[in-house]
Amino acid sequence: MDMENADPLGNGLDRFPDQVTSATAVVDARGIVTGWSSGAQRLLGYPYEEVVGRSAARLLGGKADATGRLSAVLDGRSGPTLLRHQGGRFMEAEVQAYASLDSEGNAQWLVVATPPQQPRREPRPHEDEATTEEAFAQSNLPVMIYDAELRALRGSAGAARELGLAEEQMRGRRVTDILPPHICTTVEEGMRRVFETGEPERFQVHGRPRRGARDRHWAVSVSPLRNPTGQVRHVQVIALDVTEQHRARERLVLLNDVSAQVGSTLDVMRTAQEMADVAVGRLADFISVDLLDGLFRGVEPRPSATGSVALRRAAQRSVLPGTPESVVQPGDVDYYPESSPPARCLHTGQSSLHRALDEAIGSWQVADPERARKVRDFGMHSIMVVPLRARGITLGVAVLVRHRRQNSFDEDDLLLAEEIAARAAVAVDNARRFTRERTTALALQRSLLPQRLPVQGAVEVAYRYLPARSRAGLGGDWFDVIPLSGARVALVVGDVVGHGLHASATMGRLRTAVRTLADVDLPPEELLVHLDDLITHLRAEEDSATDPELEILTDLVATCLYLVYDPVSRRCTAAGAGHPPPAVVTPDGKAEFVDLSVGPPLGVGGLPFEAVEWEVPRGSLLVLYTDGLAEVPEHDLGKGMARLRRRLERPADSLDATCDDLVQTLLPAKPRDDVALLIARTRALDAGQVGTWELPSDPAAVADARDKVARRLADWGLDDVVFTAELVVSELVTNAIRYGTPPVQLRLIRDIALICEVSDSSSTAPHMKRARMFDEGGRGLLLVAQFAERWGTRHRAGGKSIWAEIGVQDERS
Incomplete structure (x- = not known):
């Protein structure tokens, strides 16, 4: 092999082999293969380990001397060469050798084998242009070509189909001659900008491409077409129908608005109106929302199984001012015939889609002539009837109508309406449940508050109770007026921390406990101590008995103010547990808050209460x-x-007027917390209405006491009760002298009843018991209980008082 004559550039080749289709191998000076590419393995099938290190001559085909043929290939004296495939067959390939040196300077060759190329058919003149022309003309996409004067040059098959014109009819015409004005203006302005800037533009248009077609949304793309010099010669306009994508996006936006805007309040009517407001104009031209009548009272709605259905119009809305399509007004009850689609919708819980000419709508119009007239007058042509269902309960029905839009409702619109109704129904049901719970709590609250104030003569009273109007529900505020012995009266206000039924029930328990403790005539500070202990016990019971799944666990804490007024001494005694202090307004109009030492709230414990x-x-x-x-x-x-x-210092005509003034000026329109207000005007008993005598600790003093009582009652004009009073006083004085400790005092008070009090220094209270046949005593208190309306024992500092009230006929003006 002649290395000196080898061309270093590849035996005269002016380009490197194709790495994709070529097979390459490296052969050293001995004819041994030292390199083998993956392309060679693909071409001949031999893996790397079967070739490298062996003679390259075995890869050549034919029966002649293999070594000679290899030398001819390496010297570049061979043309097409037969190569031996691993499978035994022979294949012809173009083989070229490129001489080079290895890392030690020894001669080697890069051998490249290329399969013969298939003959390529040269296209006929203008064949590419014809194919391009056919592709453009037959394109299903609406494509138009316009010149610099904005006149059509070409139009695809898709453009002809959408515009309803043949390509010959479109040529030479401007957009304004083809499309509606609001569309063509947008498109032409876009084309002018593309001619000016050379930059493509994209925008959306909405409308009908031709008369009789449906409204559609188009994504329009305007692109420049340049000549070889780079100048914009024509523009290409492509329009894609994106109606379905646009409608899907509108549905998502509408559903998002429903979630955000429906259910902003817990009012049934307002929630239904929010649904109507969102849907009209975007889905329907008119909508009515009717709910079962019991829903507005918070009760479980139950539609009748048969017969006409009574529904109350909760909301309605129209694209026309004044909603003229409606036959009833919001708040009115309407009756749907049994065969009407709304009645069937309520009974089955299934929605339905109708045309105005449907048999179901026709029979409904026959049974309801007034609605039939509305359908004709406004041209209602498409109707959807959708139930409002939540938690398996049908709450009502919504009727959606189109009469301004030409497009009728379709199945997609029905699915959208069902989704809107489902979301609105959950909000309506939440409002219903809140109404029911609030009504129940309010009824419980009012039943636990005083139904009417008791008769007493110590104070004149006016009061107000306003329940909260927030989502948290009613609170636990309460008040009470409790007559006490000795013509005194107790005024009470309290507040249980929290809201809802639990707070109302706790309030009732505390009010009952206060009345019970007040009957024992405990001082205010001692009464609060016992009340605090009661709340501690109640909390312990709830912590051990309450089911966690009920989710009503709350800290049982309350505040209370207990005030006692004595009209004889004109003195007040009060104690508070975490409650705001009372205010006192003197007759001259000056108002001040009592400097009350307020203890901790009830249920906190740890500190005493002070009066x-x-x-x-x-x-x-x-x-x-x-x-x-x-x-x-x-x-x-x-x-x-x-x-x-400051408001209390303003004069008012009456206590009721003062209450109204405070409520109207101090509270917002919708108070977030309960309010209990109790105002009492104090009265005082004159000295002439009270008789007091000190009695010796001598049984003989009983007769003198009866004589004093008789004379005083005669002075007061109460002769009718002299006998009863003498009997009661005789028994009380005898009991005090026999079992009590001196000094003994007798007091008569003439109020709305005659009050007899006997006091001594002993703290031992008497008890009524049943006397046996031969007992000498034990019948005194039994007689007192029989003749007096009320009687009891009041402990005081340094002793006790036993009292009894005798009813009198008050002849005072």
Whole structure:
């Protein structure tokens, strides 16, 4: 092999072999293969390990001397060469050898074998142009070519189909001669900008491409077509129908708006109206939402199985002002015939899609002539009837109508309406459940509050109770007026922390406990101690008995203010547990808050309660309230109490007028917390209405006591009760002298009842018992209980008082 004559560039070749189709191998000076490519393995089938290190001559085909043929190939003296495939067959290939040196300077060859190329048919003149022309003319996409004067040069088959014109009819015409004005203006302006800037533009248009076609949405692309010099010679306009994508996007936006806007309140009517507001104009031209009548009272809705259905119109909306399509107004009850689509929808829970000429709509119109007239007058042509169902309960029905849009509802519209109705139904059901719970809690709350104030003569009372109007529900505010012994009266206000049925039930338990403890005549501070213990026990019971799945576990905490007024001494005694202090308005109009030592809230424990005592003039106002009156969102409790004090200093005609003024000026339109307000005007008993005598600890004093009582009752004009009073006083005085400790005091009070009190220094309270046949005593208290309306024992500092009330006919004006 002649290395000196080898061409270093590849035996005269002016290009390197194709790496994809060529097979390459490296052969050293001895004719041994030292390199083998993957292309060679693909061409001849030999793997690397079967070739490298062996003679290259074995790869050549034919029966002549293999070594000679290899030398001819390496010297470049061979043309097409037969090569031996691994499978035994022979194949012809173009073989070229490229001389080079290895890393040690020894001669080697890069041998390249290329399969022979298949003869390529040269295209006939203008064949490419003809294929391009056919592709453009037959394109299903609407494609148009316009010149610099914005006149059509070409139009594809897709453009002809959409525009309803043959290509010959489109040529030479401008967009304004083909498309509706609002579409052609947008397209022509886009084409002008492309001619000016040379940059493609994309925009969307909406409308009908020809008369009689449906409204559609198009994504229009305008691209420049340049000549060889780079100038924009023509523009190409391509329009893609994106109606379905646009409608899908509109549906998603509509559903998102339903989720965001429907159910903003817990009011049934408002929630239904929000659904109508969202759907009209975007899905329907008119919509009515009718709900079962019981829904508005919070009860479980139950449509009748047969017969006409009574529904209350909850909401309606129209694209026309005043909603003239409706036959009823919101809030009115309407009756749907049994055969009508809304009635069937309620009974089956299935939605339906109708045309105005459907048999179902026709029979409905026959049974309801007024609606039939509305259908004719407004040209209603498409109707959907969709149930409002939530948690397996049918709440009502929505009727959607089209009369302004020419397109009728389709199945996709029905699916969208069902989704809207389903989401709105959940919001309506939430409002229904809230209404039911609030109604139940309000009924419970009102049943636990005083139904009417008890008769007593110590104070004149007016009160207000306003339930919260927030989503949290009713609170646990309460008030009470409790007559006590000795013509006294207890005024109470309290507030259970929390909202809902649990707070209302706890309020009722606490109010009952306060009345029970008040009957024992405990001082205010001791009463709060017992009440605090009660709440501690209640919390322990709830922690051990409450089911966690009910999710009503709350910290049982309450506040309370207990005030006792004595009309004889005109003194007040009050104690508070975490409650705002009472206000006192003197007859001269000056208002001040009592400097009350307020203890911790009930249920917190750990600190004692302290009572404060003060004297009030006759005719003063005692104002007790819960924090909802003073602590509003715009003000903290301190600022709210200052506003309350200023309003109390304004004169009013009556206690009711004062209550109304405070509620109207201090509270927002929808208070977020319950409010209990109790105002009492103090009265005082004159000295002439009270008789007091000190009695010696001598049984003979009983007769003198009866004589004193008889004379005083005669002075008061109460002769009718002299006998009863003498009997009661005789028994009480005898009991005090026999079992009590001196000194003994007798007091008569003439109020709405005659009150007889006997006091001594002993703290031992008497007990009524049943006397046996031969017992000498034990019948005194039994007689007192028989002749008196009420009787009891009141403990006081340094002793006790046994009292009894005797009913009198009050002839005072």
